Amino acid sequence: MPIPSPVPPSRFSADAVDPKRPVVEGHDGADYYALMTEALHKILLEKQLLAQGDTDRVIAALEAPNVTWGARIVAEAWRDAAYAERLVADGSKAAAELGFKIKEAKLVVVRNTPALHNVIVCTLCSCYPRSLLGQPPWWYISKNYRARTVREPRAVLAEFGLDLPADVEVRVHDSNADMRYLVLPMAPEGAADWPVEKLIPLVTRHMLVGTAVA
Amino acid sequence: MSEPPFRGYHDIGGLPGGPIQQDEHPFADWQKLSEAIRGALEQKDRCVSLDEIRRAFESFGEPLYETLGFYERRAEALTLLLDEKGLVERAEVLARMDALAAGRGQRVDHAAKTVSAGQ
Numbered sequence: 001m002p003i004p005s006p007v008p009p010s011r012f013s014a015d016a017v018d019p020k021r022p023v024v025e026g027h028d029g030a031d032y033y034a035l036m037t038e039a040l041h042k043i044l045l046e047k048q049l050l051a052q053g054d055t056d057r058v059i060a061a062l063e064a065p066n067v068t069w070g071a072r073i074v075a076e077a078w079r080d081a082a083y084a085e086r087l088v089a090d091g092s093k094a095a096a097e098l099g100f101k102i103k104e105a106k107l108v109v110v111r112n113t114p115a116l117h118n119v120i121v122c123t124l125c126s127c128y129p130r131s132l133l134g135q136p137p138w139w140y141i142s143k144n145y146r147a148r149t150v151r152e153p154r155a156v157l158a159e160f161g162l163d164l165p166a167d168v169e170v171r172v173h174d175s176n177a178d179m180r181y182l183v184l185p186m187a188p189e190g191a192a193d194w195p196v197e198k199l200i201p202l203v204t205r206h207m208l209v210g211t212a213v214a
Numbered sequence: 215m216s217e218p219p220f221r222g223y224h225d226i227g228g229l230p231g232g233p234i235q236q237d238e239h240p241f242a243d244w245q246k247l248s249e250a251i252r253g254a255l256e257q258k259d260r261c262v263s264l265d266e267i268r269r270a271f272e273s274f275g276e277p278l279y280e281t282l283g284f285y286e287r288r289a290e291a292l293t294l295l296l297d298e299k300g301l302v303e304r305a306e307v308l309a310r311m312d313a314l315a316a317g318r319g320q321r322v323d324h325a326a327k328t329v330s331a332g333q
Binding site (some may be wrong): 030044061124138144 | 224225226227228229230231232233234235236237238239241242244246247248249250251253254255257258259261264265268281282283284285286289290292293296301302306307308310311314315322327328329
């Protein structure tokens with residue numbers, strides 16, 4: 001079978017793309033690509049482009065980060081105002097203080113206030129602080145979330161059960177190859193006096209993306 | 215405002231869309247392996263980068279981009295990229311897929327990108 005020749009990207013014009021066209025997400029071809037991945041892996045091993053065990057190590061590194069790592073950072077910020085300031089000033093550096101190395105890009109932390117709510121999206125692809133939180137949820141990488149969040153964030157948040165008062169400003173942050181965002185939710189009442197272990201379970205993945213509040 | 219702005223098919227921010235499917239699926243083993251192959255190749259010899267993978271699926275054509283899911287797009291892009299770099303021929307990958315499927319009494323339809331039971 002010949003290699004399909006790459007088609008140049010479509011141009012956004014009235015002729016090329018119907019702007020009312022719904023943005024759909026396909027899931028076709030999972031079995032096909034599972035087989036392709038298996039075949040490719042075998043060939044790469046045979047050609048010694050990869051060694052046995054190389055992918056296992058990467059998989060372990062992919063599976064280690066999880067939401068409690070992000071929650072740990074938030075809990076620290078809730079308890080320590082000076083840490084919160086450092087976190088907002090330089091997310092990567094403040095994360096490193098707690099032993100979390102953000103490998104893929106600069107971490108930018110955006111803080112919610114009574115007057116401002118932050119929400120994160122990656123319209124172009126799926127940028128997400130994977131080395132801190134692990135793989136993004138499926139809805140985050142869905143085309144509908146990517147397409148709509150920058151246009152109608154309040155409607156999107158309402159779908160997640162978050163209805164914000166009209167006087168709260170909603171700010172949408174579009175990730176890119178160089179930046180990963182993390183939302184610092186507002187602390188629950190009295191959180192500053194609670195131990196970290198009690199705070200960590202209160203922080204959900206939705207809160208860290210901005211699709212829920214604490 | 216003479217010319218409309220260029221816009222790649224992946225640049226969907228602001229386009230209309232339907233309800234967001236909130237159900238979760240497990241991170242399948244093949245999806246982990248596919249991500250790990252890319253990661254391992256990047257770490258070893260820097261022979262593929264995430265930016266190159268992105269460029270590959272941002273230029274392999276809108277029909278494919280629209281049809282495939284997230285990890286399927288990345289797997290397709292990885293194979294295209296390795297072929298482009300002369301490291302693994304795509305034809306060799308497809309032939310190996312056929313051989314693996316045949317050993318399991320299955321058949322691969324490369325045009326439809328499906329795997330099904332044999333005759």
